[in-house]
Amino acid sequence: MSDDNGSGIDVDEYDDVWVFIEEHAGEVMPVSWELLEEGRTLAEKLGDELVALVIGEDVDEIAEEALARGADRVLVADDPVFEPYRADPYGEQFRAMVEAYKPSIALIGGTHTGRDFAGRVAVPAHAGLTADVTEIDVDDDGLLQARRPAFGGDVLATILCEEHRPQMATIRPGVFEAAEPTGEADGEIVAADVVVEEADCISEVLEREVGDTADITEAERIVAVGHGVEGDLEPARELAEALDAELAASRAAVDEGWIDGARQVGQxxxxxxxxxxxxxxxxxxxxxxxxxxxxxTVIAINNDPNAPIFEHADYGIVGDLFEVCPDLADRLEGDLQEVVQ
Amino acid sequence: MSWTIAVGVKQVPDDDEVGIDPDTGRLDRASAPAVMNPPDRDALEAALTIRDQVGGEVIAVTMGPPNAKTVLEQAVAMGCDDAVLVTDRAFAGSDTWPTSLTLARTAEALEADVVVCGEETTDSSTGQVPPGIAAHNGWAQLTYVEGVDARPEEDRLAARRDVEGGHELVAADLPVVVAVAYGEFDTRPAGLHRKIYAENDFEPTQWTAEDLEIKEEVGLDVSPTSVGGMETVDPVDRRGEVVDDIDDLAEVLTEVNA
Ligand SMILES: Cc1cc2nc3c(=O)[nH]c(=O)nc-3n(C[C@H](O)[C@H](O)[C@H](O)COP(=O)(O)OP(=O)(O)OC[C@H]3O[C@@H](n4cnc5c(N)ncnc54)[C@H](O)[C@@H]3O)c2cc1C
Ligand SMILES: Cc1cc2nc3c(=O)[nH]c(=O)nc-3n(C[C@H](O)[C@H](O)[C@H](O)COP(=O)(O)OP(=O)(O)OC[C@H]3O[C@@H](n4cnc5c(N)ncnc54)[C@H](O)[C@@H]3O)c2cc1C
Incomplete structure (x- = not known):
């Protein structure tokens, strides 16, 4: 064995690039397809296979779609124990698959779900887990270079995992672009052994409310509201309509419950x-x-001339949003009419 | 019924006080004063809420240098019953794997029923420590928690979680690690007497890696990840033009939209 790095792990035994396909009740999170596309680039550079991992119940169609989107192989763990999602069965199943198949790289969407269970894989596997990555590449030695913002975004740190495998990372949603399925699906679907049983689970989902599942990452125009709207979304909504834009929000507005978390922009x-x-x-x-x-182009509407947002905007106006937004919407609609006439 | 509730608090550089090094023009974090990680205030409040529901003890825990003691004093002032400072040079260079191992062993040594943590820190912000603690101990976990409901008669803690596209109510067997969603628990004010006690009379318990029997399992050597480099991110260059007339703004918007 060429295990001379002191970690007890022979890195040469590990290959392939894995991408976790996150689904909830049959809906795939967009970040999973973003990662599959990015994973293909890495796999090609490494000369490795691209493997999609699907965990859930009745997920055949999702496995097929992963093939159509370019996976060389899809590993499927299909069982009622995986629906709805819970950290303990997901973590244990993923860990068992890592142990059985030994991937070199494993990419997981940095959603609440991905960030919830990734540690339950990395800890028992003693794998390196890089959090909330926004840039990935492999170097000449095939080592994953995962870059991530730290200190609130002031710094971009490159995190390496030299002596342990797999090299795991959670990746922030929206930073990569998904590609359309090519339709050419010549890979294979492999059923993995399901290693968890309901009786061993230590958590139980009692209730589940479905909320807003908007995907703001694809929007061409966005009007985002902050704490300044004080619970009244109407002015921003009017402006969004006039601009044919999606509504988004700061965390402060989401935390107040004025708008759903699916629309939060930021770290x-x-x-x-x-x-x-x-x-x-x-x-x-x-x-x-x-x-x-x-x-x-970034535009800021704020009544405080010293608000930092003005330095990070191309154009700004100092004013009360409750007046500026409707006024602006009116003018834009007027302009639009001119164009139509 | 009474539970032992451990709460993890970490010392971080104060975001608002990070200055620029006059020589290099770079951000100078080393000279920023250290404060309690703001999301850990939510964790403290959630821990106190659980204590209100079932009774028991809240013990603040930090792994850090000796001067991290100040965040423990703050936690005690805010209502924690006791505090543990886990400090040892052997911890230097730890990534989240040994950090969560250390906190997991501390939680075991305290015989904790619940460990409450913040969502993530404002410095390295991985959010990986709470699930890591749960994984090292084989305990249940509840992350992105917005509300807690202790159910001592079932030996479980139920929590409302913020999940993709909605919310869920999940019950987990004890012992359990909870990571609280930032901004969801408003901290109660620290009482003056408690503050005076915390600052003048209180001394935290101190544990080392040896006390926790993990001397060989911490630090740089067992950390699977390492920081390969750090670059300061330059802000994106924007025009920063403030217009007085709303018509000018409308014009810009029409142009962009065309
Ligand atoms: C670990 C961590 C993670 C975080 N992640 C995120 C994240 O992902 N996204 C995010 O957004 N934040 C995040 N935050 C929070 C962030 O630090 C700020 O607290 C938040 O962005 C503030 O939101 P805001 O700008 O809406 O509110 P505030 O900072 O309260 O600003 C409100 C603004 O509205 C203006 N205003 C008030 N009334 C009016 C009016 N009538 N007309 C015009 N303007 C008005 C005010 O001048 C002010 O500038 C995070 C924080 C931490 C610690
Ligand atoms: C720039 C940079 C990037 C890094 N990136 C990674 C990475 O991608 N992967 C990796 O494994 N390591 C990484 N590290 C190392 C990591 O930051 C340390 O292990 C750190 O001590 C714990 O991680 P955190 O601050 O992200 O905690 P988080 O997981 O964000 O903390 C969540 C909560 O856990 C509790 N907690 C965390 N630390 C402590 C503590 N010391 N004492 C008590 N309670 C605590 C608090 O309640 C906190 O709110 C990085 C370090 C740096 C400097």
């Missing part, structure tokens, strides 16, 4: 890159900027 929300981003009543905290600074 602990989504990364968006629309052509136009209008920040309404948002102060411009670093954790917010991190999710929107790849936008095209």
């Amino acid at each position: 602990t929300g989504k990364t968006v890159r629309p052509d136009l981003y209008v920040a309404v009543g948002i102060s411009g905290a670093i954790q917010h900027l991190e999710g929107m600074n790849k936008s095209g």
Whole structure:
């Protein structure tokens, strides 16, 4: 054995790039397809296979779609114990598959679900787990270079996992682009042994409410609300309609319960890159900027001339959002009519 | 019925006080004062809420350098019954694997029924420590928690979790690790007497890696990840133009939209 690195792990025994396909009640999270596309680039560079991992109940169609989207192989663990999601059965199943198949790289969406169970795989496997990654590549030695923002986004750190395997990472939703399925599915679907039983589970889902499942990461125009709207989304909604834009929010607005978490932009929300981003009543905290600074044109509406958001916007106006938004919406609709006439 | 509730608090550089090094022009974190990780205030409040529901003891725990004692004093001022400082040079260079091992062993040594943590820290913000503690001990976990409901008669803790596309209510067997969603638990004010006691008379228990019997299992050597490099991110260059007339803004928007 060429195990000379002191970790007790022979890194040469591990190959393939794994991508976890996250699904809830048959719906696949968009980040999974983003990762499959990015995983293909890594696999090609490494000359490895791209393997999709599907865990759930009745997930045949999802496995087929993963093949159509370019996976060389799909490993499926299909069992009622996996629906709805819980950390303990998912973590244990994923861990057992890692032990059986020895992947070199495993990418997981940085959703609440992905970040919930990834540690339950990495800890018993003694794998390296890099959190909330926004850039990935492999170096000449085939080592994963995972870059992630730290200190609220002031710093980009490169995290390596040299002597342990797999090299695991959770990846922030919205930073990569998914590709359309090619339709050419010549890979294989492999049923994995299900290693968990309901009787061993230590948690139970009692209730589940489905909320807003909007995907703001694909929006071309966004109007985002902050704490400044004080619970009244109407002015921003009017402006969003006039611009044909999606509504998004800062974490402060989400925490107040004014708008659903699926629409949160920032470090602990989504990364968006629309052509136009209008920040309404948002102060411009670093954790917010991190999710929107790849936008095209940024506009700020804020009544505090010293709000940091003005430095991070292309154009701004100092004013009361309750007046500026409707006024602006009116003018835009007027302009639109001119164009139509 | 009474539960032992451990709560993890970490010392981090104060975000608002990070200055620029005049020589290098880079952010200078080393000179920023250390404060309690803001999301850990939510964790403390959640721990106190659980104590209100079932009775028992709340014990604040930090793994860090000796001066991290100040965050424990703050936790005691805010209502914790006791505190443990886990400190040892052997911890230097630990990634989340040994960090969560250390906290897992501490929780075991305290015979904790519940470990409450923050969502993530404001410095390295991995959010991996709470699930890591649960994984090392084979305990249940509840992350992104917005509300807690202790059910001592079932030996379980139920919690409302924020999940993809909604919310769920999940019950987990004890012992359980809880990571609280940031901003969801408003901290109660620290009482003046408690504050005076915490600052003047209180001394935390101190444990080392040896006390926890993990001397060989911590630090750089057992950490699977390492920081290969760090770059300061330059802010995206924006025009920063403030217009006075709303018509000018409308014009810009029409152009962008065309
Ligand atoms: C670990 C961690 C993770 C985080 N993750 C995120 C994240 O993902 N996304 C995120 O957004 N934040 C995040 N935050 C929170 C972040 O630090 C800020 O607290 C948050 O972004 C503030 O939101 P806000 O700008 O809406 O509210 P505030 O900072 O309260 O700003 C409100 C703004 O509205 C303006 N205003 C008020 N009234 C009016 C009016 N009538 N007209 C016009 N303007 C008005 C005010 O001048 C002010 O600038 C995180 C924090 C931590 C610690
Ligand atoms: C720039 C940078 C990037 C890093 N990236 C990674 C990475 O991707 N993967 C990795 O494995 N390691 C990483 N590390 C190492 C990691 O930061 C340390 O292990 C750190 O001590 C714990 O991680 P955290 O601050 O992210 O905690 P989190 O998991 O974000 O903390 C969540 C909660 O756990 C509790 N908690 C965390 N630490 C302590 C403590 N010391 N004492 C008491 N309670 C605590 C608190 O309640 C806290 O709110 C990185 C370090 C740096 C400097």
